[in-house]
Structures are given as structure tokens and as C-alpha cells.
Amino acid sequence: MVRVGLNAERLAQAGAELADEVGFEQVTVSALARRFDVKVASLYSHVRNSHDLKTRIALLALRELADRAADVLAGRAGKDALTALANVYRDYAREHPGRYAAAQFRLDPEAAAASDGARHAQMTRAVLRGYDLTEPDQTHAVRLLGSVFHGYVSLEMGGGFSHSAPDSDVTWTRTLDALDALLRNWPAPEA
Amino acid sequence: MVRVGLNAERLAQAGAELADEVGFEQVTVSALARRFDVKVASLYSHVRNSHDLKTRIALLALRELADRAADVLAGRAGKDALTALANVYRDYAREHPGRYAAAQFRLDPEAAAASDGARHAQMTRAVLRGYDLTEPDQTHAVRLLGSVFHGYVSLEMGGGFSHSAPDSDVTWTRTLDALDALLRNWPAPEA
């Protein structure tokens, strides 16, 4: 009975790796126990249940994403910052599809509050400092950017844009052009 | 042994209702069997397996969504059509959260080919006829609209926009204003 040295953090880390390999949906307490060559029940000393495990993986992914975003935003502004932030999401999803799916996991209010969700909003807001938007338009724009980033990446990952021309990379570039143009020329509310 | 009269279509229909009640994730062959007061194994004469059941629910949701879209687009053009189409997705997600989640289910290539996915793209393209876009910009715009609709609705459903002002309804309106403005003034590629 050699101890493997499990703890919640290592489980979340390993769960994230497992998610990238087999998909977040397939991450299971059993599968994780197998990976550590340990009996299933042993994991329940470290995570409350399956939902708790998934929540921890989601929090890990959100933190990693926020860290990457903070990294690339340093020293950038305007369209440069917009593009960098957008690519953080897209690249992360490509490198870590399971983790990206985890980041979409519906968190209950307390987990959401303890998550890096607010950091993400804050960083999008930082990008918008490069554009001339007044509150509450800035909030609208934060939500729009979040929608486009998330929507585009998840449709692209789902294969929505494969098998049709033009290449998705081109659309991505043009989408960022379009968003930049839109933010520079944000319309007033219509009648 | 009275026969209930099961078949794949009725199972998908009941599965869709179940999804709206308990969430698409919780739709299970067992739960569906309970709902028909029938033994679990009986369902396996009608659907191949759990994945097949989910696929059928997804196809049902995609069809319903496409039908609604076709309905509202008749006789509309320009921003009126854009708004109508966008609201089809948002309203459907609110009325049928489980079905909407089902519509996001990752379909394997053959199921995708047999789905109403192409109809959706076609209808977005129809909306864009009200704007002056040349191919391939039209394709870029189709993808952008899909991203915004899907992204916004899924973030909103996930509670991303609750608990912060302004109200999500306002942002939605302003988002459609913004998209309309963007489509009327679609930018050329940047250097």
C-alpha cells in the first residue's frame, strides 16, 4: 500500500490532461482512478463527487486561460490587443480541447464566484480601453466580444466550418477586422 | 403485455421533452424507459444506443429550429430579417433549453449530413441578401452571425450576463444594432 500522493489539485490537473485526451464528457472518477492506478473510492477523500471534480477542472482551465490572456495583453492595445486576446481563446481550444470544454462547464454560483470569470471580463474591458466607448456601451461590447470568441471557437471546434471554403483562418482574420471596425465605429441605439 | 407503441420518432420527441425538463445531459435511455413505463431493454429495438438517441433528439431540435426560422423569415428582409432570425435562436433556447443544448450535440459526419444544418446556413445567407456583400464575404458573415447567435445565447443561458447591469435584453438589442451596422458597412480586409 504505497501512497501515490493524491490531492485535489493533482486530481484536477490529471483530470484536465485526461479531458484533452478523451474529451471532457468522458472524464470520470473511475477513469481518473485508473490513471493513478488507485481504487475508485480513494478519490472520494479528495473530491466530493463527480461534479466537484469537473468543477475543479473547469476552474483550472479558466485560470490557465486568464493567465494566458494576462500574458499577451501586457504591452498591447487597440486591434493588436483585440487580436491577441481572441487568439488566446482560439489557440487554447485547439491545444486543449478538453480543457476548453471544461471552461464551458456550467458552474454553480459559489464556484462561479470563486472562479477567474471576473478576470476574463476585466481583460476584455482592458482591450476596450483602446476604443472610445462609454459605459454602458463598454458592457455591451464586452458581452459581444465574449459571444463572438466563444461562439466562433466552439462552432469551429465542432467542425461547423470545415468542409466549406474559404478556410476558417481567413474568416477568423476577417472577423477580427470586422470587430475592430465595429468597435471603432460603435453605432448609437436605433430609433 | 400491452404494447405502448414505441418507435424512434416518439422516443426522440419524448427525449426532447425530457431534455427540457431535466437537461440534455440527464437524458438517459433508462429515464426515457421510465417515462414510458417500459423496461429499459425495450428501447433498444428502436434506438441503437444512447448516442443514437441523443443524435435523434439533436436532429429533432435542429429541424424545429430551422422550421421556426423559415417561418419568421418569410416576407422579411434587412434588419427586420436579421432580428427575427436572431430571436428564433434566443427564444427557442429559452423555451426549450434542453432541446437547444441538444442542437449543440456534436454529430458524427453522417448524422450531420442528414441534419438540417445546411438549412440553417442557407437561411442566414438569405438574411444577408438584404445587405450588399459579395462572396466570399457573405460566407465570412454567415460564420460571424452564427458565432454571435450561438455564443450570445449560450453565454446568456449559462448565466454569464445575469447579476450585472445593464439587462441582457438591452445588450441583445444593441448587439443586433451593431451587427446590422457592421453588415451595412462591411470592412475590406486590412493590410
Add this chain to the structure above:
DNA sequence: GCATTTGCCTAAAACCTTTAGGCAAATTAG
């Protein structure tokens, strides 16, 4: 060195998935 805490274990119940094989109801054919 001894006591306590901690970590992993065995055991077991509950539920979901899926396959195999059977009988009875519904349908079709003569």
C-alpha cells in the same frame, strides 16, 4: 516511541448501458 491524522483499501448498494434470447401481440398471406 506513541498518538493522531491521513490516505488508500475492501465491501456493497444503486443506477445506467448493452446484448441475448423468449413469448405474445399485431400484421400479412393464403
Add this chain to the structure above:
DNA sequence: CTAATTTGCCTAAAGGTTTTAGGCAAATGC
């Protein structure tokens, strides 16, 4: 209108996941 066939739901059973309870041994602390 029977008889043959097909179809629909059943029982049985194996295998996997989740979760709780209780136990022993390793690590830690005094």
C-alpha cells in the same frame, strides 16, 4: 378466417460508474 411471420416488449445477465461506510497502514506530530 386461420396460419405464418414479423414486431414489440419482456426477463436475464454482464459490465461499468457513482457514492457511502468502515478498516488498516503509512505519515506526521508531540
